[in-house]
Amino acid sequence: MNNLRVQLVKEEILSDNWYTLRKITFKYQRKNGVWETQSREAYDRGNGATILLHNPEKNTIILTRQFRMPTYVNGNTSGRLIEACAGLLDNDNPEDAIRRETEEETGFVVTNIRKVFEAYMSPGSVTEKLYFFMADYSDSTEKRSGGGIDEEDIDVLELPLPQAMQMITEGEIVDGKTIMLLQQLCIQQYQVA
Template sequence: MQNSNIKIVKTEILSDNWYILNKVTYEKTKKDGSTEIQNREAYDRGNGATILLYNKNLSTVILTRQFRLPTYINGNSTGMLIETCAGLLDNDNPEKCIKRETEEETGYKISKVEKVFESYMSPGSVTEIIHFFIAEYSKEMKTADGGGLEEEGEDIEVLEFSINDALTMIDTGEIKDAKTIMLLQYVRLKNII
């Protein structure tokens, strides 16, 4: 349902170098009935999916570590971030995307995933919605090394932690990625692992 209090007046592309950064001018009708013109920038990179692989028997999870430039610019001295496997949908449905990304990044070939929720991660400036999944894994599902796609510049390290160690890493600040924190807390709150 469209918001009748918002009318887009103009959209300008500020950058189309990596993804699209738009400057949007819109008219907003306020609660008192008056209107005002506002400008905002919105970064459109498409939607994504993320997954937490877990092993109930071993009480372990699979995470990844890779360099993330924005964190480096904002004070992360190494730029390395521990995360759940994730990727952009690239015109796929979320389930197909996350199965592909899981195999590319972690080397695990999974067939059954469970979607647990969706979330806007930075709704003040980014259009992206992320589809969150969980799936069980076993050693037998490991069909490749993982590490991501070289042609996409990916250099991803695959990590396995006990669920307790991963949760402790949130407390110590070793895990600072929002999607990862959300999925780790989800599986603990739901007593999945």
């Protein structure tokens, strides 16, 4: 990272419990040439990957449902969130990491993974970059143990794509990465039609 308009001054670790929360003090040169000192807190949890599994023959998708504490404290009364399979890279490349997460969370073993795009999900406070993938599955796709493994308490959901899109409208699917992947799948289907 070498940006002539940014000079790091000091970095403090505020918390290193679940992930790392840092306070970063820096000098930033504004467009008018004036330098000012600022500080921001940045939450570093590592980069991650997410995937949407789609069955083109049935036009169904695979999502998961699991408890997410941050959503619970922000008004999600059950704390359970419907979302696309996802996980941290844990020092793997994004494709290997999402293969691992797909098998652990859904039980599906997918081979035709396609990268769709990358995005920072909350760049004002979180360092994480998320890698987005899609893959096809079918009734004959190999399944292994996983998909609701006891440690993670995950439900695996197979839904028709139109129903999933309606669930966004009705506020049942409120996870950003999931909405982005579902919309991307709809765009791809529209372009093919």
